[in-house]
Amino acid sequence: MDLGIAGRRAIVCASSRGLGRACAEALAAEGVDVVLNGRDAARLEATASAIRAKTGARVTAVAADLCTEEGRERLLAACPEPDILVNNNGGPPPGRFEDWDHARWLSALEANLLAPVLLIRGVVGGMRARRFGRIVNVTSAMVKAPHPAMGLSTAARSALTAVCKGLSKEVARDNVTINNLLPERFDTDRQRMMAELRARSGGVSLEQAYAEMASSIAAGRLGAPAELGAACAWLCSAHAGYVSGQNLQLDGGSYPGVL
Numbered sequence: 001m002d003l004g005i006a007g008r009r010a011i012v013c014a015s016s017r018g019l020g021r022a023c024a025e026a027l028a029a030e031g032v033d034v035v036l037n038g039r040d041a042a043r044l045e046a047t048a049s050a051i052r053a054k055t056g057a058r059v060t061a062v063a064a065d066l067c068t069e070e071g072r073e074r075l076l077a078a079c080p081e082p083d084i085l086v087n088n089n090g091g092p093p094p095g096r097f098e099d100w101d102h103a104r105w106l107s108a109l110e111a112n113l114l115a116p117v118l119l120i121r122g123v124v125g126g127m128r129a130r131r132f133g134r135i136v137n138v139t140s141a142m143v144k145a146p147h148p149a150m151g152l153s154t155a156a157r158s159a160l161t162a163v164c165k166g167l168s169k170e171v172a173r174d175n176v177t178i179n180n181l182l183p184e185r186f187d188t189d190r191q192r193m194m195a196e197l198r199a200r201s202g203g204v205s206l207e208q209a210y211a212e213m214a215s216s217i218a219a220g221r222l223g224a225p226a227e228l229g230a231a232c233a234w235l236c237s238a239h240a241g242y243v244s245g246q247n248l249q250l251d252g253g254s255y256p257g258v259l
Contacts, residue, residue: 004238006031008132010084011075013037013066013119016044018188019138020088021051022229027084028057030233035060035079066115076122081130084236085123087116088138091157091190094149094197104152112139112156117163120178124171133176134236137164138228141184141251161247168245177244179235184251185213186223219252 009032012024016038028034028051036051038044041063048061062078064071066089092108116137127133139157146154161180168178185191191213198209214221228250234240235248249255 001239003030003233003236005084005233005236007033008083008236009033009035009079009081010086010236011035011037011079011082011119011123012086012088013075013116014088014090015086016040016047018190019183019186019225019228020086021047022225023086023088023136023138023232024059024229025051025054026226026229026233027086027236028055028059030237031057032084032236033058033060035062035075035082037062037064037066037075039063039065066119067110069118072115072119072122075119081126082123083127083130083132084134084136085119086136086138086232086236087119087160089115091140091150092152094194095152097148097151100152105155108152108156109159112153113159113163116160120164120167124167124176127176128171128174131175133171133174134240135164135176135178136232136235137161137178137180138232139180139182139247141182141249141255143180143182144247144249144257145255165245172244175241177235177241179240179244180247181228181232181235182247182249182251183223183228184249184254185217186225186228186250188225191222216254217252218254221252223250223252 014020015024015036044061048059052059064074142150142154164178195209199206
């Protein structure tokens with residue numbers, strides 16, 4: 001299927017690796033000009049070079065910390081009129097409620113609520129004026145199925161979900177959509193970190209920790225980042241203009257609820 005977005009411009013946040021990179025690759029494969037973002041300049045440029053070689057797309061690398069005003073301004077300066085914004089950022093580590101002090105709450109909110117909200121604020125007006133915009137937030141399955149150890153992530157990302165749901169109703173008339181991807185157990189560096197934590201705390205091997213994670217998913221496996229990238233690309237497509245304010249779960253069929 002031709003997604004109808006060749007020649008469009010996209011900003012993909014935290015895209016030097018993992019799920020962000022998968023989103024960037026999927027958009028580049030559709031002929032989108034992509035601005036990558038990350039804090040490690042060397043890794044970011046290596047990713048940009050790899051995506052250029054693989055897709056032939058125009059790819060720009062912008063090293064910037066999304067949690068700072070200067071970083072966000074640098075990113076928007078590199079692509080002042082984006083058609084697509086993919087919000088993504090590293091989540092806070094798991095932990096215990098009693099250990100989360102004021103500083104840790106603020107850090108989580110800065111990274112997973114304020115940074116994406118302020119980037120949306122910076123681009124949505126232009127999208128509305130040009131009558132095309134696709135905003136996709138990569139959040140977490142914990143938004144709909146909270147776990148006590150992931151409270152920092154759940155709180156910040158649930159707030160982002162609520163803000164964007166309200167905004168989506170206002171901007172839909174201008175062909176601007178806002179949707180969320182809710183991943184669970186994807187085979188990324190972050191998942192490896194979680195497996196290593198489980199192995200250390202539970203006294204099991206890394207392989208056993210991975211097997212336990214896979215068994216917790218109805219599909220019996222971890223998700224491939226490219227699967228999430230493909231879903232992101234479709235939500236950014238010309239065909240998805242009637243889909244907005246939604247939370248698409250990518251969890252191998254594991255969510256136990258109906259809604």
